[in-house]
Amino acid sequence: MIVPRRLFGDRAFLTGAVVAAVMVLVALTAPLLTALAGQDPTTFHSELLDSARGGVPVGRFGGISGEHWLGVEPGTGRDLFARVVYGARVSLGVAVSALLLQLLVGVGVGVAAGLGGRWADAALSRLADLVLAFPSLVLAIALLAIVPQSWPRPALLAVVIAVLGWGGTARITRGETLSLKTRDYVAAARVSGAGPLRVARREILPGLAAPVLAYAALVLPANMIAEAGLSFLGVGVRPPTPSWGQMLSSATTWFRADPAYVWIPGGLLFLTLLAFVLVADGVRRVLDPRQSELLR
Amino acid sequence: MRRHVSLILTATMLVGALSACQGGGGGSSSAAFDPATCQGGTLSVLNQGGITHLDPARLYTSGGGNIPSLLFRTLTTRNRLPGEAGTKPAPDLATDLGTPSDGARTWTYRLRDDIFFSDGTPIRAADVKYGIERSFAPELPGGAPYLRDWLAGATGYQGPYKQPEGLKAIETPDDRTIVFRLRKPEGDFPYLATATQFAPVPRDKDKGVGYEKHPISSGPYMVASYEQKKTLSLVRNPHWKRSSDTLRYACPDKIEVTAGLDAAVINQRLSTGAGQDANAVTTDAVVGPEQLAQLGTGSELDKRVARGEFPSTTYLAFDTTQKPFDDERVRQALSYAINRTSVVNALGGSAVAGPSTTFLPPQKALGYQPYDYFPAGDTGNPAKARELLAAAGHGGLAIELAHENDDAQGLGPKVAAAVQEAFKQAGVTVTLNAVDSATYRDVTGKPSTQPALSLQSWGADWPSGGPFLIPIFDGRQIITAGGNFNLAQYDDAGVNAEIDAINALTDPAAAAPRWGALDAKLGKLALVLPLTHPKDVYLYGKNVKNAVPDGWRGTYDLARISVK
Numbered sequence: 090m091i092v093p094r095r096l097f098g099d100r101a102f103l104t105g106a107v108v109a110a111v112m113v114l115v116a117l118t119a120p121l122l123t124a125l126a127g128q129d130p131t132t133f134h135s136e137l138l139d140s141a142r143g144g145v146p147v148g149r150f151g152g153i154s155g156e157h158w159l160g161v162e163p164g165t166g167r168d169l170f171a172r173v174v175y176g177a178r179v180s181l182g183v184a185v186s187a188l189l190l191q192l193l194v195g196v197g198v199g200v201a202a203g204l205g206g207r208w209a210d211a212a213l214s215r216l217a218d219l220v221l222a223f224p225s226l227v228l229a230i231a232l233l234a235i236v237p238q239s240w241p242r243p244a245l246l247a248v249v250i251a252v253l254g255w256g257g258t259a260r261i262t263r264g265e266t267l268s269l270k271t272r273d274y275v276a277a278a279r280v281s282g283a284g285p286l287r288v289a290r291r292e293i294l295p296g297l298a299a300p301v302l303a304y305a306a307l308v309l310p311a312n313m314i315a316e317a318g319l320s321f322l323g324v325g326v327r328p329p330t331p332s333w334g335q336m337l338s339s340a341t342t343w344f345r346a347d348p349a350y351v352w353i354p355g356g357l358l359f360l361t362l363l364a365f366v367l368v369a370d371g372v373r374r375v376l377d378p379r380q381s382e383l384l385r
Numbered sequence: 386m387r388r389h390v391s392l393i394l395t396a397t398m399l400v401g402a403l404s405a406c407q408g409g410g411g412g413s414s415s416a417a418f419d420p421a422t423c424q425g426g427t428l429s430v431l432n433q434g435g436i437t438h439l440d441p442a443r444l445y446t447s448g449g450g451n452i453p454s455l456l457f458r459t460l461t462t463r464n465r466l467p468g469e470a471g472t473k474p475a476p477d478l479a480t481d482l483g484t485p486s487d488g489a490r491t492w493t494y495r496l497r498d499d500i501f502f503s504d505g506t507p508i509r510a511a512d513v514k515y516g517i518e519r520s521f522a523p524e525l526p527g528g529a530p531y532l533r534d535w536l537a538g539a540t541g542y543q544g545p546y547k548q549p550e551g552l553k554a555i556e557t558p559d560d561r562t563i564v565f566r567l568r569k570p571e572g573d574f575p576y577l578a579t580a581t582q583f584a585p586v587p588r589d590k591d592k593g594v595g596y597e598k599h600p601i602s603s604g605p606y607m608v609a610s611y612e613q614k615k616t617l618s619l620v621r622n623p624h625w626k627r628s629s630d631t632l633r634y635a636c637p638d639k640i641e642v643t644a645g646l647d648a649a650v651i652n653q654r655l656s657t658g659a660g661q662d663a664n665a666v667t668t669d670a671v672v673g674p675e676q677l678a679q680l681g682t683g684s685e686l687d688k689r690v691a692r693g694e695f696p697s698t699t700y701l702a703f704d705t706t707q708k709p710f711d712d713e714r715v716r717q718a719l720s721y722a723i724n725r726t727s728v729v730n731a732l733g734g735s736a737v738a739g740p741s742t743t744f745l746p747p748q749k750a751l752g753y754q755p756y757d758y759f760p761a762g763d764t765g766n767p768a769k770a771r772e773l774l775a776a777a778g779h780g781g782l783a784i785e786l787a788h789e790n791d792d793a794q795g796l797g798p799k800v801a802a803a804v805q806e807a808f809k810q811a812g813v814t815v816t817l818n819a820v821d822s823a824t825y826r827d828v829t830g831k832p833s834t835q836p837a838l839s840l841q842s843w844g845a846d847w848p849s850g851g852p853f854l855i856p857i858f859d860g861r862q863i864i865t866a867g868g869n870f871n872l873a874q875y876d877d878a879g880v881n882a883e884i885d886a887i888n889a890l891t892d893p894a895a896a897a898p899r900w901g902a903l904d905a906k907l908g909k910l911a912l913v914l915p916l917t918h919p920k921d922v923y924l925y926g927k928n929v930k931n932a933v934p935d936g937w938r939g940t941y942d943l944a945r946i947s948v949k
Contacts, residue, residue, distance in 0.1 A: 133806050135726040135764060140735035141681065143674035163674065164730050164799065238819060323791075327817065328802050342649060346678040 095375050102374075105367025112361050116177040123171040126158060130175045131329045134166030143346060151349030162336075163347045172331035173357060179320075179332045180361070183246045184312035188305060190251030191258055191312075196301060198255070199262020200289050203270060214263065221256035226318070229253055233324035242326045250315045254308070261304050262297060269296045299376040306369030310362045317358055333358045418931045423636035423947035429665035429926075430642040430943065431651045435614030440597035441581035442520035443527035447695075447846055448937045449579045451668045452642060455619060455944055457584035458603040458630065460494055460513060460563075461575050463937040465632050465945060467693075471936025472750035472848035473893070474575045475632060478508065478585065478603070482575040485891045489570040494578075496561045501624040502587060503602035510557040512585035518545045518552055520582040524594055528582050529846060535577070537568040546593060570889035572896060576847035605635035605944070617642040634931075636947035637664075652676050655924040656686055663927040664948040668940055672922045677736050686924070691941045693921045693934025696746040696853070697844035699732070699795055701786075701804065701914040702829070702872035707837035709784070714777035716911035720759035722770035724807035728916045731799040737922055738795075741915040744857070745904045750848040750893070750936075752901030756908050770811035783814040787829065787836035789822040795919070796825070796840045804840070804916075831867040832874065841872065841913075848937055850900020851888060858907055859884050873912040880907070 096102055115122065123129055137152055138144045144164040146152030151160030151169065159169040202213035229249050236245060269275060275292045283291070319325040320334030328335070336354035343350050430452070438444055441457045448454075448463035461482055464475035476482055479494040486493065500508040520528045522544025533539050536554040545551060556564040565574070577583075590601050599608060606619035619640040627635070651670040654662045656679070672680070672690070679686045701719070703710040710716055725740035732738040741747075742757040760766065774782055788801035798819060805815040818836060820828050829839045846852040856862050860876025863869055883903055890896040921939035925932045928948050932941040 131806060131809075133724070133727045133730075133803065135724070135730055138730055138734075140726070140730055141677075142734065143677035143736060144730040144734040145674060145678055164733075165727065165803070166730070238817075327819070328798050329805065343674055346674040 096371055099371045099374070101367050102371025105364040105371065108360060108364035109368050112177055112364065113181060115174055116181045119174045119178050122174050123168075126168070126170055127156065128168035128171040130167060130171040130331050132167065134161055134168070137161050137166045138163065145343070145347045146349075151347050151353070153349070159353050160349055163343050163350055164339075167329075169350070169353055172336065173333070173354060176331040176333045176336065176354065177357075177361075179243055179326055179330060180313050180316055180334075180358075183243050183250065183316045184309055186244070186247035187250035187254065187312045187315075188309050190247060191255045191308060192301065192305060194251065195255040195258025196262045196294075196297065199259040200266050200293055200297070202259070202263040203266025204285050204289055204293070210263075213259070217256045217259040217263075219256075220253065221260070223253065225253035229315075229319055230322060230324050233319065238327065242330070246316055246319065246325060249319075250312055254312070254315070257308070258301065258304060261300060265297050265300050266293055269293050272296075303369070303373040303376045306365070306372045310365040310369065313358075313362060313365070418947065420634040420636070420945075423634055423931070423949055424638065426637050426664060426928075426948040427639040427641060427661070428637035428929075428943070428946060428948050429661055430640065431646055431654060431662075431665050431667050432642065432644045432669050433646055433648050433651065433667075434669050435644045436611070436617050436642060437614060438527060438597055439600050439608065439611060439617070440525060440594075441516060441584040441586065441600065442522070442525040443597070444581040445527055445529055446581055447844070449581055451938065451940060451943050452617070453581050454604065454942075455606045455633070455635075455640065456600060456602045456604045456608065457581050458500065458508075459581060459583040460578040461583075462579050462632060463935060465935050465937075465942050467933050468936045469749055472748065474579055474847075477579075477630070477632065478513065479578075483578065485572070485574070489572050489574070489889055489891050490567045492565045492567070492574045494563050494565075496563070497629055498561070499626055499629040500603065501626070502585070503607040503622040503624055504587075504590075505624050506587065507560075508585045508603055509560040510563040511560070512587055513563055513583060514551065514555045514557050515545065515588045515591070516584050516586035517555060517582055518542075519586060519591065520544075521552070522546055522593075529577075529580055531577050531580075531846075532582060535567050535569070535571050535574075537566045545588075569885070572888060572891040572893075573847065573849050573851050576849055579847065605630065605633050606640060609639075614644055616644070633944035634947070635944060636931075636949065640943065646670075649673055649675070652924055655689075655926055658689075658927040664929065665926040666929055666932065666941065666943070666946060667923060667925075668943070670923075671733070671737055672924055674733065676924060677734060677922075680736065680922075689925050689927065689929070691921075691923045691925065691932050691934045693923075693936070693939035693941075694746070694748070695844065695919060695921055695939035696748045696751055696848055697842060697919050698741055698744055698746050699728075699738075699800070699840070699842040699916045699918070700741075700744065701916065702839050702841045703912065703914070704835055704837045704872060704874060705912060706874045709779060709782060710837055712777055712779070713911060714773050715779055715782070716914070717759055718770040718773035718777070718779075718811065719808060719813070720911050720914050721761050721766045721773065722808055722811035722813065723761050723914060723916065724763075724765035724803065724810070725761065725916060726763045727803040727807060728800055731803040732795050732917060732919075737920050738917045739920060741918045743904060743908060744913055744915050745850060745853060745901060746845075746918040748845075748848060748936075750897060751845065751853055752850040752897035752899065752904070754898075754901035754905045756905045758909055759911065765807050765810060767807075767810035767812075770813075774812065781812065781814075783816070784808075784838055785816045785818050785836065787818045787820055787825075787839040789825045789840070790819040791822050794822065794842065796842060797822075800916075801840060827867060829872065830864075830869045832863070832865050832869055835869075835872060839872065843870070849893060850897060850904070851884075854900060854904060854907075855884055858903075858912070875910075875912050 146161045153160040202210045278292050317334030320332040321338040326332045333354045340351040458477050460479045461474040462477040483492045483494050521542045554566045602622045605625045607622040609618040609620045611617050648670040651667050729738045745751050745753045747753045789796040791797050792799050808815050828834050856870040863871045887899045930947040
């Protein structure tokens with residue numbers, strides 16, 4: 090197990106991994122945590138707001154108190170800790186689901202292109218190019234704006250992000266498949282009569298694990314940014330479901346009146362993304378030594 | 386009245402950009418203001434809304450608007466006074482508020498002698514008649530629909546381009562006299578005559594749709610340059626006489642309007658007041674939380690804020706023909722459950738909105754009578770609501786609430802979330818249905834597509850109970866083709882008869898209490914659930930003087946502001 094040992098000697102990776110693990114834990118145990126705090130993400134607390142001053146929270150730092158650990162949301166008085174914790178659920182949930190879908194489609198298309206004939210390769214590769222070249226943000230906004238509101242929003246977000254984001258995975262997978270295809274053991278399997286499906290499953294896929302994992306670790310934070318961006322633009326999850334991007338969006342008008350409301354979701358988003366990027370970097374350094382040497 | 390509030394709001398906001406207010410109040414730091422010595426300087430107007438039209442036929446304004454009123458004089462106009470006194474019309478082109486006869490079915494006006502267009506030609510009664518006639522042209526849509534409804538035999542009139550013979554209901558026996566014949570008594574006619582459709586238009590200068598590029602001015606200013614939705618530059622009209630117009634002080638030499646700015650940017654610029662921004666005002670950007678946090682703290686900004694109230698109500702509209710709102714007990718239960726404090730906070734706090742338990746907003750001129758038949762207190766009475774729902778067999782009720790998909794008009798997700806949460810306390814599950822704000826009024830205004838419950842607002846075309854209540858509760862105003870505002874689909878012969886009776890009154894002081902009594906009577910039925918009324922809080926630049934909000938529009942009047 091040379092890989093873990095090398096990883097655990099990497100301080101940046103360790104820090105990132107701990108923070109990321111805490112975030113995942115927080116997201117998974119959101120209902121428990123908010124119950125512990127005695128709060129929930131949707132109850133309004135008008136009594137905690139200074140209505141005459143536009144609805145800013147009463148008290149310092151956005152109304153932080155023993156009951157409201159991160160203060161309350163200006164304008165509504167909803168508990169910020171509960172909203173942040175539930176927001177982590179949305180953020181990570183959408184990002185991870187989108188990633189899984191991206192891997193499924195991307196790896197499938199990539200392997201098919203790598204192993205398929207000239208025409209299949211050309212068609213699938215151009216399709217991947219098309220997806221990569223598409224102005225995905227614009228298309229995502231358009232897609233999310235037209236679908237009926239009765240559709241489950243987080244699932245829809247994950248699908249949209251995945252559909253617009255599998256191109257990179259497909260490209261990398263195809264390249265790796267092409268190089269794996271020429272290896273002796275693959276040739277040996279072919280010669281001994283293995284069909285393309287068996288070759289893909291038994292010979293190619295295991296070899297793809299390392300590069301795809303390294304790439305996936307980078308895609309995850311990108312997905313989180315995509316979710317936050319779409320929510321920021323108002324086409325993400327529907328209120329009252331909390332989301333970090335949505336919080337940041339509504340915080341822009343409160344920047345001076347209640348700075349805590351900007352810093353809390355903004356800081357958390359930053360911290361989480363940084364943690365995942367550190368993890369991704371660490372994973373890549375180990376799994377893809379060639380690349381890391383080049384970088385150094 | 387069949388037209389939308391959104392248009393009225395647009396009118397107050399967009400055109401608010403175009404319309405004006407008066408001077409003086411709000412805590413101006415200046416010494417005594419003297420309209421005789423206020424002339425000079427350039428006033429900047431920083432606005433969100435585009436100046437979409439400059440044609441008097443196409444503007445939908447309350448009281449002639451803010452910016453339009455600088456260009457267009459009308460038969461009557463708002464009297465531009467602060468508070469209660471400001472809710473009355475005053476003569477403008479006419480010498481008085483009009484003489485009613487035939488039981489308020491005929492209104493006769495006499496024009497002043499000293500009024501001229503910006504090209505120097507005298508304004509004649511025929512020019513006023515022509516201005517009204519062209520507002521009927523389908524080429525020039527956008528104005529308020531009252532004239533078509535009120536003038537005798539005007540329903541099918543297609544405007545002077547197709548029917549140059551004109552409207553028979555308007556007579557001009559000589560150059561100074563104009564007579565209107567109505568198909569029913571309308572005591573509010575002097576209020577309607579403040580609309581820009583009553584501005585004179587010289588027939589030989591009319592270019593139809595292109596007229597708004599260079600409209601002929603009758604007011605103290607004329608257009609120097611105009612780029613639609615972006616900029617409007619006004620300079621003095623040399624043929625306007627101060628002696629003929631005592632209501633408009635016309636202090637600045639120039640007025641520069643910039644549209645398309647962000648509200649936060651406008652308020653930031655006004656509060657900083659750097660350079661020319663010291664001479665700036667806005668007619669459509671109410672203060673945001675950043676400025677509210679500084680107000681009332683003794684800061685310098687406290688001296689540069691004008692507070693007024695435009696009569697308007699934000700409410701929940703029930704369709705009483707759809708389940709479950711056909712059951713009066715459901716409507717009552719929700720009226721008990723509502724938490725108006727959280728709605729006020731969603732709209733920006735108690736500085737910019739107040740709770741309403743009545744449909745009529747709290748202006749005496751509209752006939753406001755306080756009532757609270759389903760006391761919800763400040764934060765709702767969910768226990769009482771649950772009790773009522775259980776008794777009516779509606780335990781575990783699930784409903785859908787339609788709202789606009791943005792918060793610009795105060796009918797967006799923020800308010801909807803506050804309503805949703807309040808009803809949740811009473812055990813009612815609310816699903817939110819966000820409708821594109823561009824089509825919202827089309828969806829809710831057509832009975833076939835109307836949601837059973839929707840977030841609405843209604844503003845006053847003029848400060849009287851009639852235009853506030855009639856479109857909402859007159860059963861004869863249920864319009865199935867679209868543009869309907871009687872969302873309750875309420876039709877009661879007794880109420881309709883009372884509306885006709887009040888319309889025949891020419892004394893506003895006699896009409897107001899009866900509108901108020903009618904509102905109180907309708908309130909018992911819980912046909913609508915009133916939420917809040919707005920308060921207008923506008924900043925102005927350091928050098929701006931006499932920025933007094935008028936009682937009609939709630940904003941300061943550009944025609945009376947000085948930057949000298």
